[in-house]
Amino acid sequence: xxxxxxxxxxxxxxxxxxxxxxxxxxxxxxxxxxxxxxxxxxxxxxxxxxxxxxxxxxxxxxxxxxxxxxxxxxxxxxxxxxxxxxxxxxxxxxxxxxxxxxxxxxxxxxxxxxxxxxxxxxxxxxxxxxxxxxxxxxxxxxxxxxxxxxxxxxxxxxxxxxxxxxxxxxxxxxxxxxxxxxxxxxxxxxxxxxxxxxxxxxxxxxxxxxxxxxxxxxxxxxxxxxxxxxxxxxxxxxxxxxxxxxxxxxxxxxxxxxxxxxxxxxxxxxxxxxxxxxxxxxxxxxxxxxxxxxxxxxxxxxxxxxxxxxxxxxxxxxxxxxxxxxxxxxxxxxxxxxxxxxxxxxxxxxxxxxxxxxxxxxxxxxxxxxxxxxxxxxxxxxxxxxxxxxxxxxxxxxxxxxxxxxxxxxxxxxxxxxxxxxxxxxxxxxxxxx
Numbered sequence: 462x463x464x465x466x467x468x469x470x471x472x473x474x475x476x477x478x479x480x481x482x483x484x485x486x487x488x489x490x491x492x493x494x495x496x497x498x499x500x501x502x503x504x505x506x507x508x509x510x511x512x513x514x515x516x517x518x519x520x521x522x523x524x525x526x527x528x529x530x531x532x533x534x535x536x537x538x539x540x541x542x543x544x545x546x547x548x549x550x551x552x553x554x555x556x557x558x559x560x561x562x563x564x565x566x567x568x569x570x571x572x573x574x575x576x577x578x579x580x581x582x583x584x585x586x587x588x589x590x591x592x593x594x595x596x597x598x599x600x601x602x603x604x605x606x607x608x609x610x611x612x613x614x615x616x617x618x619x620x621x622x623x624x625x626x627x628x629x630x631x632x633x634x635x636x637x638x639x640x641x642x643x644x645x646x647x648x649x650x651x652x653x654x655x656x657x658x659x660x661x662x663x664x665x666x667x668x669x670x671x672x673x674x675x676x677x678x679x680x681x682x683x684x685x686x687x688x689x690x691x692x693x694x695x696x697x698x699x700x701x702x703x704x705x706x707x708x709x710x711x712x713x714x715x716x717x718x719x720x721x722x723x724x725x726x727x728x729x730x731x732x733x734x735x736x737x738x739x740x741x742x743x744x745x746x747x748x749x750x751x752x753x754x755x756x757x758x759x760x761x762x763x764x765x766x767x768x769x770x771x772x773x774x775x776x777x778x779x780x781x782x783x784x785x786x787x788x789x790x791x792x793x794x795x796x797x798x799x800x801x802x803x804x805x806x807x808x809x810x811x812x813x814x815x816x817x818x819x820x821x822x823x824x825x826x827x828x829x830x831x832x833x834x835x836x837x838x839x840x841x842x843x844x845x846x847x848x849x850x851x852x853x854x855x856x857x858x859x860x861x862x863x864x865x866x867x868x869x870x871x872x873x874x875x876x877x878x879x880x881x882x883x884x885x886x887x888x889x890x891x892x893x894x895x
Contacts, residue, residue, distance in 0.1 A: 463582045463663050464575035466702065467549035467656050470649070470891040471606075472635065474544045478506060482637045485645070485889040488609060488672075489513040490593070496640070506542055508889030512600070512608050531603040545894065550651035551659065552634070552891050553626045554706060556884040558643035560716050567714035567884055568623050570650075571610060571891055572659075573702040574668070578681045583613070584669045584869035585677070587877060590830075593675040594682065601683045607704035607893040610886055611673025614710040615666040622659055623709060629655050635890060645887040669710065669869050671882045677703065704893035706886050710862060716883040719859040721842040722813070723834040723851035726822060731777065731853060735784050737821060741793055742786040749781055754847065760839030763856055773812050776856040778843050788812060804867040805875070809857050814876040817855070835878045 478484055486492070486500055486508040500509040510533055514526035537543045552571035559565070577583040600608070617623070635647040650656065670677055680703040687693065687700040695701075708715060735744050747766075766785050767774040773788040794806035797815050805811055818824040824832050834851065836842050842854045860880050868875055 463577075463666050463668060465660050465663050466573040466575070467551050467651070467653075467660075468573045468702075468704070468893055469546045469549055470552055470571065471538075471543050471545045471894050472891050473506075473889065474541050475635075477540075477542050478504075481635060482639075484508055485637055485639055485887050486512060487640045488885055488888050491885065500640075506537065508608075511604070512888055527599045527603040530600060534604050534606065534608075543892070546649065546651075548651045549653075549656075550649045551656055553630050553648040553650055554886075554890070555646045556643050556714070556887075557646075558641070558884045560718075560883055565714045565716065565884075567708060568626075568712055569612075569706045569708040570626060570659075571647075571704060571706055573893065574613070574705045574707075575697075575702055576677075576681050576684055578685075580872070582667055583677070584667060584872070585674050586670065586865055586869045586873070586875050587674045587879065588874045589675045589678045590877070594679045597676050597679045598683060601679065602686075605700075605895045607680075607895075609676075609888045610704050610706045610891075611676050612671040612706045612708065612882065612886055613668045613673075614671050614708050614715075615663065615668055616711065617666075617709045618711055620709060620711065622662055623712070625655065625658060626650065637887070637890075639887045641885065641887075643884050643887075645890065647890050663707075667870075668707070669866060671708070671715075671880070672885070673705075699895040702893075704891075710866070714884075715862070717859045717862060717865075718837055718881045718883055719857050720810075720835050720837055720878040720881045721839070721857060722818075722855040723836065723842070723845060724822070724824075724853050724855065725832050725834070725851055726824075727852050729822065729852065731779050731784070734821060735777070735786075738786060738817065741790075741816060742788055745785040745787075747783050747785065749783075754843070756840035756844045760843055760856075763843075764839055767856065767858060769858070773807070773809055774858065775809070775813060775817070778846055778854045778856060779852075780847055786817075788816075802867070802871050802873060804864055804871070805873050808860060808864060808868075808875060808879070810860060810876050810879045813855060813857060829877070837881045 473481055473484055483504040484506045489512040492513050497509055497513060500507045511530045514529050516526055554569045554571060556567040629650055630648040633646045634649045637645050639645050684700045738744060763776045763783060767776050775786045777784040791807050798806050842856055845851055846854050865880060
């Protein structure tokens with residue numbers, strides 16, 4: 462059974478912060494070094510100082526990005542910069558944005574979710590890595606709080622929960638323009654009868670992690686650590702809950718974008734690789750025709766070239782040409798990944814990793830992080846290759862939502878970075894202090 466609860470969320474004090482836009486931050490895991498610098502300069506109370514503080518050469522065990530986050534978190538509360546709600550509530554949340562020239566609105570809400578360490582009612586579709594978990598665990602230890610939400614989905618074909626929420630909300634609590642240019646709007650809903658109706662409706666649902674696999678598992682580890690250290694075995698202790706944003710899987714405002722792969726392998730002869738791949742793919746080499754590359758335009762052209770309804774198509778980009786690979790017969794994956802489901806074997810990202818990267822380039826789970834990096838931006842997948850940061854890149858199509866559900870239902874895991882949900886949750890809207 463899914464157990465959820467309202468909470469006394471902590472928010473920025475609008476009387477202390479003149480323009481809330483200036484203190485909001487993107488999620489920690491998409492903040493580049495340059496973005497971090499810009500956010501630091503934007504406002505002394507920008508949320509990045511808590512979720513992704515700077516690292517300095519003279520950092521020590523007692524003075525580092527995590528201890529400084531704790532110090533600031535405490536100071537901002539004592540100064541009234543951050544203020545807690547007085548009554549438990551859920552926090553309806555809408556994001557208005559444009560993707561591929563289409564205007565959309567995502568509908569969700571902040572709520573607490575009781576952790577499910579066995580993943581019975583919470584389904585994951587990605588494996589987790591040790592390094593990101595250690596980083597977020599250190600921050601959680603320092604602050605005893607969920608500073609950012611993770612995003613999960615539930616299935617509600619009638620959209621009844623969203624309708625119940627929309628009928629109950631009036632004036633927004635916060636409305637800001639995020640770093641992404643999207644409009645993020647938050648309400649507080651503390652009518653306990655309505656909250657109870659929503660909680661009851663969620664009890665029989667299955668939840669699917671959309672974004673935040675590492676932080677979910679980190680919360681499980683943190684709760685176990687707290688139980689052992691404090692001896693508190695109360696199943697409803699605050700550390701047994703995590704702050705999440707819940708969205709309906711059928712919400713038309715949700716988008717999944719592809720995540721492209723950069724490859725660092727300078728000794729690969731790409732024409733030879735393309736020739737060898739002809740065993741399984743039809744291969745088309747396309748020379749560059751643009752004298753001066755317009756990366757956004759070229760990225761769109763390449764993505765149009767691999768657009769397909771049911772085939773499996775990829776693009777390999779190099780400085781002077783790009784290649785289009787179309788899989789001839791997906792039965793080859795039956796031999797290479799017989800231990801996985803048919804859905805897993807026919808994912809584009811599985812075919813790319815299992816067949817091309819592993820079989821032809823020798824890149825597997827053990828050395829993946831040495832050779833592969835990621836981007837969600839089509840133009841960046843080209844430009845960083847041209848600038849010499851990487852040797853070539855693979856551009857792929859997005860995973861479909863029904864594929865994600867089937868993988869999670871089967872308790873399987875996709876290769877890393879198989880999904881990129883849009884829009885991203887804004888950080889700094891509301892916090893859960895344990």
